[in-house]
Structures are given as C-alpha cells and as structure tokens.
Amino acid sequence: MTSTSNRPDAEASPVAQERLRLGVSLARKDDLERADRQLAAAVALDPSDARLHYNFALVAARQGRGRVAESFYRSALSLDRRHRSSLNNLGQLLMAQKRQSEAETQFRASLACDPVQPHCHSAIGIICLGLNRVVEARHHLAAALALAPDYGLALHNMGLLSDRDGRADAAKHWFALATATKDPPAEAYFSLGVAAQKAGHADRAVGLYREALARMPDNTDARANLANALIEVGDIDEALAEIGRALDGRPDHPDLLWSLSWIKLLRGDLDAGFATYGVRWARAHESNRQKQFNAPLWDGRRVEHGRLLLWGESGVGDEVLCAGMIGDALAAGNQVVIETDRRFVPLFQRSYPGAEVVLRKTPPEPPAVASDIVAQSSTLRLPMLLRRRWQDFPKHQGYLKPDPVRVADYRQRFARLGPGRKIGLAWASTNARTGGRKSTRLEDWMPVLSVPGVQFVSLQYGADNRQIELLRTRGVSNLWANPSPDIRADLEALAAQIAALDAVVTIAGINAHMCGALGKPGLVLVQHTPLWFWFDRGETSPWYPSLTLIRQDKSLDWQAPIARIAAALATDRPAG
Template sequence: MIGTDDADKAPGDDDRLRKAAEAALDANPSNAEAWSILGMSLRRAGRLAEAIACHRRGLEHAPGKGGIWSNLGNALTEAGRLAEGVAAQEEAVRRAPRDRTVLFNRAVALRKAGLYAEALAAIDRAVTENGGPTALLRWERALTRLQIGDYVHGFDDYEARKQIPSYLARAPSAPSWNGQPLDGRRVFVTAEQGFGDSLLVARYLPMVRQAGGRPIYECHAELRRVLSGLAPDEWRPWGAPAPDCDVEVSQMTLPMLFGTTLASVPPPVALTVPADARGKAARLLGEREPGTLRVGIVWAGRSSFADNAWRATTLMPFLRLAEIPGVRLYSLQKGPQEAELDALGPAGRLVVPLGPHLEDFADTAAMIERLDLVIMTDSAVAHLAGSLGTPIWNLVQHVPYWIYGFTGERTPWYPSMRLFRQGPELDWAPVFASVRAALHDEVGRRTAQGALTAGLP
C-alpha cells in the first residue's frame, strides 16, 4: 500500500520521492504507484492540478489501489474540491477498509468538508483499527469537537498536539501545571502558535494569578505594549531562555485547565493603548469627514500560516465597499499583501494605507479605536478588534478557526464580532455580496438616525 500520510516528512523527502518516482516511470510508464508518489510530491509543492492528474493516471493503471484513491482525496481536498475529496476517500476505504492511514485521511477530509458528525464517526472507526487513539487521531478529534462546541472533551484531546512530530514549542523546563492551587508558585506561561492565539488566551493570565500563581509571561515583542496591562511578575521575550520557575504551562492549555465551556468563556482581556500610539492615530486619521463611516479592512493574515490560503482573499473584493456612499476605507493590512495597494495606481486613493505606520499591535489598536467598523478575513487583527470591543465583521472560511464554531453570526469569544461565513463551495463572492448588503443597510440606518459620527452600536 502506498503511504498516504506524508504531513510530517522533511522537505528533502519530497525530492527523493519525486526523483525515485520519475526513475520508476522512465522504466515503466504504467507504474501506478510511481504516478501517485509523483502526485504526492507535487501536492506538497502546491501544484495541485498536476498532483490530481498524476493520481488519476495512477488509477487508470490500478483502479483497485485504496492508497492511490486516498492520495487523490488528499489533493482534491487541498484544492478545495471538498465533495470530490470526500468521495475519493470513501472509495479508498471501500478498497482498503482496514488501512489506518486511509481511515485517517477520510476523517480529515470529512472534517474539512464541514461534515462533523461523519468525521467523528470516522475517527472512532480509525481509533478502533489502531487499537486506541494516536496523537494525530486525537488532534483531529480535538479540532472536530472544538468546532462543534464540545469544549469539555475537545480541550482534553487538544493536548495531543504536543505529541505530534510537527508541533513547534519550546522544550519543557519545569513540571507542567495541572490546574491545582498554586500557593504563590512561579508559573512560566509559554507562548504558542500565532499572535491571534496569544491575544485570544491572554484573558486567562489574570486567572492564573487568581489561582495563586505568580505569572512569568512569554510575549512576542509586537504584543508587549498592547498587553502591558496584564502586569505579570516578569516578562520574557519570545524565544528567550526559560526563567527560574516552579511550574510551566503553555498558553493554549489554559482554556482546558480553567474548565472553559461555551457558557463560561471569559471576556476578552482589557488591552492597553499607549498615549503615543493614540497621538499617532489622531495625526494620521485627522478629523472625520462629516457623514462618513470609517471602515478598516484586512484581506490576508500572515502568509507563513499553513491555512492562510484558505482564510485569505485579495484586496479587490473589498474595493466594492468603496462604492457605497459615505464609506471610507482604511487599510490595516501588513506584510507582502500591502503591495496590492501600490498596484492600484491612482485608484489607490480609495483606500488610506495605514500599514506603513503600524510598528506593533498597540499602533494598530490605536487606529482601530478611531474607526467605526473593521471588515476583514480572519487574522490576528480580528482578535485585536474583538478584544477592543470594536464592531468587527469577520469573513471566515467554510471550516474556520474553532472559536467561530460552524453556524451562526456570533461567537462567545468576542461579543462585538459578527461572522460572515463562506459556504462549502469555498466561494468568497456570496460572502462579499452579503457584506455589501449589510453595509448598505448600516449606512442607511445610521444616516436616518443622523449618527454616522457616533460609532456603530
């Protein structure tokens, strides 16, 4: 059976696989497994159309190979062809009903298609065949359970991330805190995952102190000023050597330790916006043009994030919002995607570029304070605006970050946030159509009330 779970392979493995597959195909163009191995290496290189074609060529020569069907399903799912991906995985299981990797890939495809009940059933079947839950199966089950709001079991499974080879975190330096009373012990709270995750779970740091701990907080420099109100006993720069402490805990373990449920999500942390950041924002944004609505926009998160291609879009759909009378757009975008503003040429005047002036999240927070609304695809700025309590319309992918659940317009994690959800076809056009209609309604409502300068409710 062809191996199908190549998520944790080193980059060099792809080159070796590709060269071996090409040599095998030179010797025998009908070698089905070589075609599929070539497809696997192309998928990992992001060449999905070619990968899919290679797997299908392999199936021409060996239609009964469950592993090739599963590889095809992986590529189809990654290409956003979700229903086709699930169908291929179902065929793979029919051909190889006890293959553990095939069963795992089926579960992943079902979750990514938003078929959560089916995904949980598939995970149960894979657990049975494995003789128990592996770390990868527990991780997949965690993502599914958290997505449907089963925090009690989901957070327990979420700890399995630490056993996954690709998991990135600092090496342990002290015993893990298990949630018991701390009685004045020094607790090293370590950073994990991205900026948005740090903003999300910063709300738990005061609870560590309330549990009797003396927190030592590892913090990215970009977040230090805006989170300065947390006032831990000690700040540690991200990646610095571990301090002397009694116990340690990863920040993403805190929701589990504090028994978080959908009904008990703590409110967002109170952010600190320094006076100099507010002064910069006042100078840049100036006085409001009468009768206008200031709308911040962000269209992409950090490009190094694995799922960014799924959650991001481009600047162009946001420009349609500038057609609405009274709407003024302000870009909060950072990173390589800022170049899309330069590409607009004279039309770039439709969007005020704030990104070049944003040195950290405190600067971004100060800008957001002077806006009426933020409309964006999901990234760390969504957590920032949500923590500030600024009205934010978050445009989320079909299977978004788990805090957004799978249905509805609201999330308990950020009361000021409204969600606009992508459908299973992964098309942003209907999402932006809904946003434009909602913004038309909002401008009309506020114009009727004569309250455009008062900020959204």
Template structure:
C-alpha cells in the same frame, strides 16, 4: 490520506537458461510452488537447486523474494546482493534490492538500487514507482512526482503509481491534478476502498463536501473498520455543518485507532462548536500530535498546569499557534495573573511590546532557543501553553464571561493615526480587511453597500499587496481607501494595534485584524465562514467579546445579506454618539 507504500516484491524470476537439463524440472517445480504461494516448499526446492548451481542469479533472486514475503528482510537483502553480483544487468533483482534496503531504512542506498534498475531497464514502471516512494520519504516531493509520472507514462493503468502520484501532487498543492489521478485510480479499481478514500479526502481540499461524503460513505460500506476513512467522512460532514454526524465518525475513528491524534483534535473542534467545552478542550489538547498542527510544545522542565489553585505559585505561559489565536487567548492573561503570585509570558518578538503594555505586572519575554535568561534563571511551579488557558479558565459555556478590552495600544501613536485619518473626512473612520481564499475572503467588488455609507473614511487594514484591487474598487465605487504606509501590520503588531485603535469601527473577515480590534474593544463587524468556527462555540455572537458582531455567509445569497446588514448598522450609527457592534 491513505499512502500506498513501496510495492510488494516483483514476482519470482522464471529462467532456466543456466541450469543443467537434469535440474530444469526441479527449478520449474520450485517456481510453480512459489507462484501458488507454497513458500516453504518453494524455498526448499530453490536451495536444492543452488547446491548444483550456487550462483544462479534467478534462483538467488527468487529466494530473496521469499525472504521479503516472509519478513526476513536482512536475509532477502543479502540474497539480492548476491543475485546482482552474479548478474550485474539483473534489473528485477536491483528493484527488489531497493525494497529490502528501504525496509531497513537505507533510503539513499535504496534510491541507488532503483536508479540502477532503471538504467538497465528504463521502461520498468515498478522501479520508477518505488523510486518515487523512496524520494517522497526523503521529503523530495517534486522529484517523487516526476518518478511517479514516469511510472504512469509507462503503464497508464498502474493503480499504485496513480495513487502515489495523486498523494505527491496533493502535498505539492497541485490539488486539481491530484484529484484527476485519484479519479483514474478509483475508476480502475472501484472495489478498493483506500483509492476511493483518497479521492474523497482530496475533494475536501476543494470544498466539495457533498461529493466527498458520497464517495467516502461508499468506501465505508466496503471497509467500515478503516480509521482513515471514518476520519475523512467526519471531515466531510463537518464541512457541511453536520456536527452530530462528524462527531460519530471521529469517535468511530478513535475507537478503531485510540491514538489517532488528528481525529482527537478535530473531535475537539466539533465538541467546541456544539458548546460542549469541557469535552472539547480535552480533545483540543491532542493538537500537539496532529499532523497539520506542525508544532511542538515547549520542553520546559515544569509540570503542566491542570487548573489547580495558583495562590502563592509561579506560572510560565508560552504563546502558540498563529497571531490571531495568540491575541485571542492572551485575553485570559489578566485573570491568570490575578490568581498567581508571578506570571511570565513567553511570546514572539512582534507581540512582546504590545503584551508588555497590555499586561502590567506580568513579565513578558521574547521566545528564544535556548530560552531567555529570565526563564532559565527562574523556577516555576507550572508551565502552560496559552491555548490551554481556556480549558481551565473557561470550562463551561453556561458561565463563560466575556473578556472585555484587554489590549492597550500605544496612545501617542494611536492619537497621531487618528488625527491623520480625521483630516481625511468628517464621517466615521472605518477600517477594512477582506482578503483570503474563498469563501473566507470577500473581494472588494462585493463591498458596494459598505462603500455607500455617506462620509465614511475607509482605512486599509489588510496585510499584503492589494494595490490593484484597491484601485479598481476606488474607481468603481467612487471612494478612497486609504493605505497608511507608515504601518506594517505583519511585522509590527504594536504599530498595527495603534492604527486599529484609531478606528471608529472595523469591518473584517476572520483574521488577525479581528482579534486585534476585539482585544482593543473596538466595535467590530466580523464576516465568519459558512461552517461555524469552533472559537464561537456555535453561538450567533462572540462569547469572548461584547464588541464583536458576527455575520455569516448565506448559502442562498452569499456574502451580500451580511454586507447589507453591516452597512445598515453603520449607516444608522452615523446619527448616534458611538457605533455599537451589537445592534
């Protein structure tokens, strides 16, 4: 998203009402030169005029404008202050004073200056818009949106305010409204590539990759050296599954801006999807600097592990990202522990119990700030974020070894769960998880083929409140979907793992349920997004897990072909000793 920052200063203020008639011509000449861009001549003439009228507010203001235009912000600020002292009702001077204050990082003072300008002149669209920018820089998005809306209401063709309003609305999650603002701005100035680029980026948020790519490519013809536009073009192509095209534009964005962290991070995903793991893991390392990653690495005083030999060494690994990735990457802990003399894992509280049982011989501590005493009292040769383990332990697809079952559920609780579920019917116990935003989620109304499996016992593994949707599906398909109220899948991952371990099979979208089931070695049928996820490296099976069957969305048939296929496999498995997810 290309942000439109605070406006350029308001133009030179044209008035000679306080001037002596003999100096009027001098002031008119100064203003003419100023408007023509001849700033040095204009400044000299303004200063000559001030020798006659030292406190002339309009001239003080105009000299301040020149200060902003030439980068002398401190001098400009003082001149605007003099102007509003000479004329406390000078709205333009207050507005430009706000610009100078904001440029020096004085956001609260800038806000006050803009509000004073608005108090004097409520219909000054520029002051409302600049106030919005200042509020946005203070992370006050709701108030910023209101300010931009007022600017647009005053001047419906105020392109900068329209664009800034679109950006604020997008960040507030009001994406459709944001797209409307971007369309209006782009229609007013179709020759401005940054406006077109913002529209294209917003369209990506509503999965309209085709229009986004068309719009962004048009912007590139005008501005081929824009890193941001190349980046958004790449994202559009990525969404359409055009990975070579996405790679090209991510690389182009990086060539223009070598420190463009989001481009590096997304390039990593593209390379991983194409099975180019060595390059992909390297670029994936930029995730810590990417805007959307929104996390900071742990600041442990130890060198980061670089894949070197760990014999006789100690290593501290901290888990990162969402629960699903923590569960997936933790599958490499047993290998790491075999190589090192000592391995310590720092993780979030809800995973600690499960990890302690699953990885005997590894010290597991709960993440704290400051760190747990076991960490602070120990010395480590290396530290490593968990997401970097694949870089060193799975550097190539050609010899990518599946992990096998590596999570160990609480056997007693799992036995209790299974006994309870077996009492509900004689058929296979099938856990289901389905809810997310389209196209990732699959409404239960589409699960008819799964629910038609004779004798199956269906167990709800979906987190969140879905009682109404479950009740409708039960009525429509004549099945019972059992919800175990004793299990909290969000706060008690160990209990949830015991529940999942009681299943004969799990049918799920790509969420934490998938990674719990696969880590336990449960036959798992996963419905994955239309665009291949980087975690599968472009394969039609899971390189990590031999018990996972990947099923993809079909553009022509939606999820129905995948659901029918899984139902058929599960039906066929009813007459066999066990369910195989790799059929």
C-alpha cells in the same frame, strides 16, 4: 505467496507440503484463521523449511500479529539468510512499526542478494529521507526509477523528497505521475489530498482521500484527513460519520479525537468538546514546542514554588485569542513566563507587566527553560483549563494595550481623511489553506462602501493601492490605502491602527481577533463553517464582547451577509 527453498535436505515432508498448499489456498481466500492452523501445523511437521516459516509469518502479519510475524520472518532467515521475501517483508513490517534503522538493515541485506530490486531502493530511499539523509534518499529513489520508470511507489516517494525540499509543485507532479501508473499506490492519492488541502482546496482533497481509502480502507490517517477536509467544506455530519468509522478501529487515534473535539466545540458543546481537546498535548511531538521544555503540563491550578511557562503556537489569530487567558493565570497568583512570536513581545510586555515575556526561539531563550519553570502549557491549550463553561468567559473591554504614542499618531492621520466615522476594512486572507473559504473580492463590498458618512481604511496585508484606485474609477472615494501596509511584520502597527479607528469591518481573521482583544467595536463576516472558536451560531462572540458576528447563511454566498453589514453601518450599529 510461496518462495523457493534452499534447504540442505533434498526432500521436504510431503505432509508438511500439503499443509503448506492448503494454508496458501485458504490465505488467498482470506480465510486467515484456518490458514494459520494449516501453516502452524506445517511448521511443526518440518521446522527446517524456511518457506513454511515465511508463509506462516505472512498470515500472522495479515492478522495483525506483528510480533509473531516478526519472529517467524526471523526464524525463516535463520534457516536461509538469503531468503529475499523474508528480508523484504520483515523490512516492511519494521517500517510500519517506525523501526526505520532495523528496516533499512533488512532491505540492504536483500539488495546484497539481488541488486535489481526497485522496491528495496525505494524503501531505503524513504527511510533515508525520514532520517534526514537526503543525498542517500535521492540516490536510492533514482536507482529505483532507473530500474522501473513506472514504479508508482518510487514516483510517490520522489514526490515526498521534493516536498521535503520545499518544491510543492514538483511534489504534486511526482504524485500525479504515481497515480497515472498501471497500479497506482494509495499513498499517492493521500499525498495529493494533503497537498490540495494545504493549498485551500478541501473539496478536491475529499475526493482524493476517498480514492486513497478505496485502496487502503483500514488506513486511519487517511480517514482522519478525510474527516478534516469534510469539516473544512462544511459537511459536518459526514465528517462525524467518518470519525465514528475510524474510531471503531482506533479509539485512541489522536487526530480523530482532535477532529471530534473541534466539531463538538464548533457546535457549542463545551463539555464534550473539551473532553478530547487535550489529546493534542498528550505527548510531545514535532508539531508543537512541548518537547522543548522539561516541565509537566499545567493542570490549571495555582503553581506553587516556581513559575509557569505559557508558549504560543499556531497562527497569530490564535495567539491573540489565547492571550486573553493569560490574565486569568496571573490573577490566580501564578508567576508567568510568556514565550511568543517576536511581533507580540512589546504588545504582551505592555499588556501583562506582571509577566516575563521572551522571544520564541529554537533552542528556547534561557528564561523559558530555567530550573524554576515547574509547569508549562501551550496557550492554545488554555481554553480546556479556563473556559470550560460559558460563565467562564469574562465580559471584558479589551485585554491588549497598544502603544499610546502610535495610537495618537494614527488617530491624527485618520482625522485628515475627511469627516465621518473612521472604520477599518479587511476583505481577504492570504492564508493558503483557510483563506479561500473566508475571502471576498473588494468589489463585493460596494453596498458597504456606499454607506454615507464613513471613511474606510484598508487593513489588508501588503500594498493594495491598485484595487483601491480601480474602485476610484467607479466613483468610490472613501476607501483609503493602509498608511503602514506591512502590518503582517508589524503587529504593533495593526494594534495601534485599530485602536485609533472608530470600528472595524472584517472577515474572520487577525483583524477580527485584534479588534476584539482591544475591545473595539467590530462587525465580523464569518464563513458558513468557521474555525471552532467562532462557533456555528449566534451574533456575539464569548471571546470578544465588542464584536458582532455576521454569518454566511450558505457557502459561497457573500451578498446577503455583506448587505446586513451595510444595513448595520447605516443605522450606526458597528457592534452589538
């Protein structure tokens, strides 16, 4: 903890040195309050010793007194500008405060004193990466590993660089190498957890986040991610416990409050859920488009003397669900500009002729940033403004309007499939993160495909002929490939197909949203712990009155709910 001094005077104050010794000893025992007193006294006795300022700063930093620590690191450096420990610790402190350029200055000054410091190269590398100076980042991280091939933090940071380059497998390789070192950094377990969760392995992510927290128990971000992973695997009570522990230390942490909101909403507690739902948009950040626009957030009241901008975010299913509230904004007398994914532009233009619909681009199209835009909101934010009570959900018969020409065309095509009801079927999701928990195998649906008097049309993304042909060898002759399989790129085709069908049977994904938004009958297979807007109980959806929800009783068991779907179809009950 101590460092050598380059004092110009030959003899240090003996009393100050004794205070230093006691302070260091107390700090090693985590008695920081008494250590602080001893070191403060040492500095007062001998203010010209850089070591005393440095050690006092160390204790202040451990106590969470960042400003005091910074001040004393700087005073140590004013006494000895080559005091590497002060340079490095000040750099770390500034990094933690997101003052990256200032931190870089300290690390470069330390390298000028001694170029053989892998930790300095690693720190500069990660700073450069954050500042989008990728070539410099790679140079410094390579330098760190050349000096110390088993330096775990540098290996981890090389993984972050690979992830930034879009090389997810390489990133996981670097993270794994970091965990295999003698002193593995907690960050490596955290990053592996993030990678696992993105890939749909929330169960694996839970263990990795716990490994990270064992090494950095006060890291709120790791605890917030653990809570999210626990929600995904269905351990809601443990997720709430983790959120509670983390909120004790960080009651205003946005990710924790967002997760708490999700849990409350999932359980149907609208008041408690929407109380913290808005934290996501409390300030603009990189993950949403709010920062692209200058207008203040909409408060839900009628906008006077200007127009309201509503912009979409998240997945296509979220955009379809939230589009159901655009009509409320228009009905209240607002002049609305809708910024949306290119695939929704014609559909929304047809559905909301009173609004101006523009393509979502960066930078935004001129109508989205026009001077008469006086309020803005993400459509994902609209539920907290317009659906705060159960009675706020309308009993609509559909709010999206498909292309009537394409609907007629698909209806003719489906009529040629043979006699019986024409029902769309979707059984799997390609979403890397959430798809695995709600996807099934096509062969799981044999009880449904065996229902007489039904012609099923695949609503799966992409060509699925191989799976369908395989079932034909088993005697299934009433499942047909999608006539326009590229429906991911052509959501107008999907809307027209669903409108042309008699009903839809689907997992909880875009087909369910589109079916409900069109007001078509549908049976939706809902996983045990779904996204919050499906809620965790009930057979009906307040968002989509035409849908019936068939819920999974327990994780991984699809047999029972699929059997219930087959029974519902057999009794000619495609929706409630």
